[in-house]
Amino acid sequence: xxxxxxxxxxxxxxxxxxxxxxxxxxxxxxxxxxxxxxxDARSTAEDxxxxxxxxxxxxxxxxxxxxxxxFNNPNSPFNSKSEINRHGDLYLFxxxxxxxxxxxxxxxxxxxxxxxxxxxANGVYLIREMAQLCFASAEGRGxxxxxxxxxxxxxxxxxxxxxxxxxxxELCLGTGIYK
Numbered sequence: 001x002x003x004x005x006x007x008x009x010x011x012x013x014x015x016x017x018x019x020x021x022x023x024x025x026x027x028x029x030x031x032x033x034x035x036x037x038x039x040d041a042r043s044t045a046e047d048x049x050x051x052x053x054x055x056x057x058x059x060x061x062x063x064x065x066x067x068x069x070x071f072n073n074p075n076s077p078f079n080s081k082s083e084i085n086r087h088g089d090l091y092l093f094x095x096x097x098x099x100x101x102x103x104x105x106x107x108x109x110x111x112x113x114x115x116x117x118x119x120x121a122n123g124v125y126l127i128r129e130m131a132q133l134c135f136a137s138a139e140g141r142g143x144x145x146x147x148x149x150x151x152x153x154x155x156x157x158x159x160x161x162x163x164x165x166x167x168x169x170e171l172c173l174g175t176g177i178y179k
Contacts, residue, residue: 043087045143048162048175051078051090055173059166071103071173072111079105089152093174095163097135099127103173106151120146121156130163134172140165150178 043051055078059067070076071092081088091105099116115127126146133142141164148159161176 041087043085043090043177045160045162045177047086048090048160048177051084051092051175052162052164052173054078054084055092055175056164056166059173064166064169064171068103071105072108074106076105087152089150089178090175091151095127095131095134095172095174096170097131097172099131101127102171120148122147126161130161130172130174134163134165140172148176148178 079091094103100114104110124146129144144161150157158179159176163172163174
């Protein structure tokens with residue numbers, strides 16, 4: 001004869017404990033997903049254009065000398081997480097028609113150098129393309145795609161750099177977003 005084994009039902013206490021663990025696991029999973037999403041939040045093209053508009057207004061009201069000092073400060077609200085740079089992944093830079101840069105909000109080694117021949121990892125002459133948009137196009141502004149290190153996660157990523165001529169000057173101001 002075959003004996004039929006019956007499994008005992010777990011006690012109510014054990015079932016409640018298992019449900020609590022499952023619930024806690026789900027909550028922790030959702031929390032870590034939210035943390036990853038928050039960490040991965042990036043500035044948009046609209047954010048970059050808004051930052052540029054505020055930078056242009058700053059130049060107009062404060063003058064170029066104060067603007068250069070402000071835009072070269074890594075702790076400036078233009079270059080760090082702030083009300084106008086919500087994700088902290090934007091920063092300002094400049095160039096003239098020949099690629100000379102007096103502003104770089106996060107890399108002081110670039111300031112005072114000519115980067116006209118600088119290329120990204122794919123060989124794109126990004127400063128040449130930006131200078132052409134600023135100084136050779138009727139609009140005096142536009143977007144350039146290239147590969148560049150993201151200052152937040154330090155990974156080389158696809159970047160869309162936006163450049164815009166500063167009215168009444170021989171300077172082009174830029175910022176950019178990471179895709």
